[in-house]
Amino acid sequence: MTRVPMSRGPLIVLEGIDGAGTTTQSRRLVDRLTGAGFSAHLTREPSDGPVGRLIREMLAGDHAPVSPQTMSLLFAADRADHIAREVDPALAAGTVVVSDRWVHSSLAYQGTAEDRAWIRQLNARALIPAVTVFLEVAPEVAARRRAEAGRDHELYDDLAVQRKVAAGYREVINELSPTQRIVVIDGDRDPDAVAGDVWRATHDIVGS
Numbered sequence: 699m700t701r702v703p704m705s706r707g708p709l710i711v712l713e714g715i716d717g718a719g720t721t722t723q724s725r726r727l728v729d730r731l732t733g734a735g736f737s738a739h740l741t742r743e744p745s746d747g748p749v750g751r752l753i754r755e756m757l758a759g760d761h762a763p764v765s766p767q768t769m770s771l772l773f774a775a776d777r778a779d780h781i782a783r784e785v786d787p788a789l790a791a792g793t794v795v796v797s798d799r800w801v802h803s804s805l806a807y808q809g810t811a812e813d814r815a816w817i818r819q820l821n822a823r824a825l826i827p828a829v830t831v832f833l834e835v836a837p838e839v840a841a842r843r844r845a846e847a848g849r850d851h852e853l854y855d856d857l858a859v860q861r862k863v864a865a866g867y868r869e870v871i872n873e874l875s876p877t878q879r880i881v882v883i884d885g886d887r888d889p890d891a892v893a894g895d896v897w898r899a900t901h902d903i904v905g906s
Contacts, residue, residue: 708828711800716834717840724798742798749776749903770808774820806866
């Protein structure tokens with residue numbers, strides 16, 4: 699049975715370092731929501747829009763390196779386009795939007811303690827998720843997963859960088875938790891166990 703759409707859908711975000719399983723778990727969550735009769739839409743950042751495609755090319759090393767500040771500006775521009783072009787229309791139609799990454803990634807990847815205030819200003823108009831699920835995975839485990847999956851090496855994939863990003867995520871979570879709903883889940887476990895915890899962390903947002 700298809701459920702009657704709510705007046706405005708919620709935004710659910712999955713976050714974590716590269717290899718944490720955000721893509722797998724985002725897909726599984728959307729599949730479960732759809733199976734339960736909800737209208738659900740899966741999206742990601744960088745987005746599939748024009749700025750997002752440029753960022754993905756840069757992450758793959760297809761362009762000359764740019765400064766962290768430039769990357770922050772590009773991610774913020776992609777997010778603004780992503781919201782206007784895809785996310786907000788879906789939410790307005792009552793659809794549950796599940797995004798693989800959001801502002802938290804910009805803060806963790808591009809933001810040092812000194813830069814985060816500026817990055818927050820760049821993203822001041824970004825939507826605040828109804829809930830953010832952070833999949834916490836050891837950088838070494840995530841690196842092994844990326845290697846086993848045969849993923850091409852990207853800009854931030856060096857283990858030392860991922861360790862810094864993991865520490866950045868912990869700082870970002872501590873900073874945002876007082877004002878945002880953030881649930882931390884152990885992502886080192888079997889994907890089925892993780893999926894169960896993701897569902898328990900999010901199902902009350904859309905209704906049981």
